[in-house]
Amino acid sequence: MILEARGEEEVKGEWRRRGRGGAFGFGRSVAGEGLLFPPSNFGMVDRGIYRCGFPAPDNLPFVDALGLRSVVYLCQEPYPDVNAEFVRSRGIRLFQFGIEGSKEPFVTIPKDTIMDALRVLLDIRNHPILIHCKRGKHRTGCLVGCFRKLQRWCLSSVFEEYLRYAGDKARISDLQFVEMFDVSCMMQSIHGIIYRYHGCGPQGGRLVYRQEDG
Amino acid sequence: MILEARGEEEVKGEWRRRGRGGAFGFGRSVAGEGLLFPPSNFGMVDRGIYRCGFPAPDNLPFVDALGLRSVVYLCQEPYPDVNAEFVRSRGIRLFQFGIEGSKEPFVTIPKDTIMDALRVLLDIRNHPILIHCKRGKHRTGCLVGCFRKLQRWCLSSVFEEYLRYAGDKARISDLQFVEMFDVSCMMQSIHGIIYRYHGCGPQGGRLVYRQEDG
Numbered sequence: 385m386i387l388e389a390r391g392e393e394e395v396k397g398e399w400r401r402r403g404r405g406g407a408f409g410f411g412r413s414v415a416g417e418g419l420l421f422p423p424s425n426f427g428m429v430d431r432g433i434y435r436c437g438f439p440a441p442d443n444l445p446f447v448d449a450l451g452l453r454s455v456v457y458l459c460q461e462p463y464p465d466v467n468a469e470f471v472r473s474r475g476i477r478l479f480q481f482g483i484e485g486s487k488e489p490f491v492t493i494p495k496d497t498i499m500d501a502l503r504v505l506l507d508i509r510n511h512p513i514l515i516h517c518k519r520g521k522h523r524t525g526c527l528v529g530c531f532r533k534l535q536r537w538c539l540s541s542v543f544e545e546y547l548r549y550a551g552d553k554a555r556i557s558d559l560q561f562v563e564m565f566d567v568s569c570m571m572q573s574i575h576g577i578i579y580r581y582h583g584c585g586p587q588g589g590r591l592v593y594r595q596e597d598g
Numbered sequence: 599m600i601l602e603a604r605g606e607e608e609v610k611g612e613w614r615r616r617g618r619g620g621a622f623g624f625g626r627s628v629a630g631e632g633l634l635f636p637p638s639n640f641g642m643v644d645r646g647i648y649r650c651g652f653p654a655p656d657n658l659p660f661v662d663a664l665g666l667r668s669v670v671y672l673c674q675e676p677y678p679d680v681n682a683e684f685v686r687s688r689g690i691r692l693f694q695f696g697i698e699g700s701k702e703p704f705v706t707i708p709k710d711t712i713m714d715a716l717r718v719l720l721d722i723r724n725h726p727i728l729i730h731c732k733r734g735k736h737r738t739g740c741l742v743g744c745f746r747k748l749q750r751w752c753l754s755s756v757f758e759e760y761l762r763y764a765g766d767k768a769r770i771s772d773l774q775f776v777e778m779f780d781v782s783c784m785m786q787s788i789h790g791i792i793y794r795y796h797g798c799g800p801q802g803g804r805l806v807y808r809q810e811d812g
Contacts, residue, residue, distance in 0.1 A: 421755065428643070430642065
């Protein structure tokens, strides 16, 4: 969304490729349109990965500006009609991984469900992607925490980030889940995703990481 | 930093262009290297824009992986030798905007300094860019808050983000500064940046916003 001057041809090409608005609405600001209302607890996890609480109808213009390809929805409840219609009309793919939201000590984060959600999250064909639950604190925090462990963040930094979003609603059971989550169980899946993506088996694929653009 | 399989030529080309590691160290994880230690209060503001508290020596491998072009440093104190040597050796440009860090009610955020810092922040030639002060809460929070206003975020979301990073150290004077900051004073600067970037005057430049990649 950063301001940038470019040749007209390049801009046209980009519109052809993406066909939707940029993230964060900065261009809209310059165009003098109205305010944008991000969902509660909105944040950028990484390039092409966002997180937040449940997007209310007022938040949808902002979410629209993210140009999403996918949503990871971590609640058991069906998606409300207005949100379902929003993702349908934008061609956004909805991945629902229903995790119970009841309070500790009765809540258990299901490891297999988090692994399934991580597989979706890691697959760049699904980016830009938005992760959300109800408050963007516990279920979303657990998923992002496991993602950070995959990125080799030290546990204290993973917890600091979890706590920043959870605030005084932080749950020790979530932190324990993230601490106990064994990232090695994901490695086979990661290779599977990469190689399926190119459909060319271990010899044809190459495991690299995408660089940040300048 | 997202895992992605690509042809070898493409990868080589990217290494030639960038010559440094990707952000967040995900590739390092797969390569089995050790843990990464993000600076305190680290977060991603937007594509190519990061924020944090003061990076300690232990944090520098993580910061290195961001592949920064620039740092915006918001304290008055000189940069410590180890940090100065780090940015020098990586060819990272250091923009220091010294803002006093004393506690309210004696602190006043200087508007002109924030505007100068915003001009650096908005110029994509400086990206990827890291904003930091000492704790990544007050001075950094004010700068990011003004940036969000430029992005047309509603004030309640700007404040929510400020509070998330400032926690119980939040300052009402910072919130008042951000609220009172008149973004229209930046509009002329933004156009100036864009057109200087291409060096071709208002006829030759085109004001667009950069799209998120998929």
